Amino acid sequence: MKQRLLPGIFMVVLWILLLSASSFIFWCVLTIGTAIALYEFFRMIDKTPGTGVLLLSVLTCLIPVLVSADGSPSEVLIGSYLALLGLVVLTIFFYTRFADPLAFLIHSGFAVFYIALCSSFLVLLRFLPAGNSWLLVLTAITAGSDTGAYYSGRAFGKKKLCPSISPAKTINGAIGGVLVAVLAATLIGVFFLPDVGMVQLALAAALLAVVGIAGDLAESIIKRGTGIKDSGTLLGGHGGLLDRIDSLLLTAPLLYLLLTSGVLR
């Protein structure tokens, strides 16, 4: 528990500091974080031929985040394409050095999509009106859902949610997680987003918490498929960076969609 608590508090403090920094610093830190997550992914998948090509691959996959610096969604879209083109060129160029070139192309293409494209939505969110407060709400939902699921799962958990994917998750844990996430989001909302309707915010938080659980399960599918327990050891008991951001990867784009489509606000 202590192994989880200390890095947890450390990360919350770090995140709040980061949100109060400039957009440029936010983008820089996010780029580095995404690079680490991509590196962890490639290490888990392990289809790369040597360190040089691994670094080139991570850099290529990073393009969507790199071009997100000025908050334009169409540049992220073009950046995703450029990453794909770069990976095709890399695969052609180093074709004979890959044990399975098609597997490398498909896995690294998926990494762009799942890790880089999704995490560039965190940068895009920051450029929306009150983007900082929304990012705070988003992390409150993730943290609330994790904490709620942990305690209510231990207290009342019996029926498994998805035993074949993640045996530790229970249905009561998930319900507790969603409830605490809604509570956390509305609390932050009252202080930082007084103009947003509370019912709307609560409903959105519930949806985001559910999608966050799907994000958790997606990461479990990757771990189970590759036979690896944690994506890395960067954060002590919290596992790798990818383990920490798995829910955010799927919830950030959804919050962006809710905000830009006018469903929220």
Add this chain to the structure above:
Amino acid sequence: MKQRLLPGIFMVVLWILLLSASSFIFWCVLTIGTAIALYEFFRMIDKTPGTGVLLLSVLTCLIPVLVSADGSPSEVLIGSYLALLGLVVLTIFFYTRFADPLAFLIHSGFAVFYIALCSSFLVLLRFLPAGNSWLLVLTAITAGSDTGAYYSGRAFGKKKLCPSISPAKTINGAIGGVLVAVLAATLIGVFFLPDVGMVQLALAAALLAVVGIAGDLAESIIKRGTGIKDSGTLLGGHGGLLDRIDSLLLTAPLLYLLLTSGVLR
């Protein structure tokens, strides 16, 4: 040869008819075409559990094209995310029915990226100023490059371009292909895009032809990796639909980038 020529002429006529149709019809036909290409891809990769889930997967992967109907790049970006989320949910829901759930998630995620996201750029192109003429230029480049490579490869071809990926391709064939592509593009340009600088257009056509060859090689990597010769038998000697659009998938987004960044025009 006759087996290649007839479907070839048929496709050119069909394409010109399609370009003169309304944006809505263009989008409809492209959606159907992308659905067929996705279906062919899933059949090649063969990681799907039965027809029902296969159809659901194709529909989910199709989202970026479906939402491209009004030509907004940010909707295509959001659509790509929604496709990923949908695939995660599909994988969780049918987890026990997949032989290898992670492989399904990664392969179908790659299909969204490589097939649906890239082909929605064809719809986005149509909404740009003179979009129709540019689409005509793009297909002239593809057709010119294919034809030029075929004949100059047969006449002067000796040194192989990429023997381990595609043994039939020669360096002279590639050069001939690029030259004919540049010729075809500038010819179309003179008639349909009189305001565009010819040198610029020729340089862009050369770049697009080279990237088109990379697209061809990407498809070869997929075929070689899966051990399948043609993606389908829809078009007789032309193979499947995916075989035909492989270059377009990589060149359409690049042309869109050149046009929206102001490099062309």
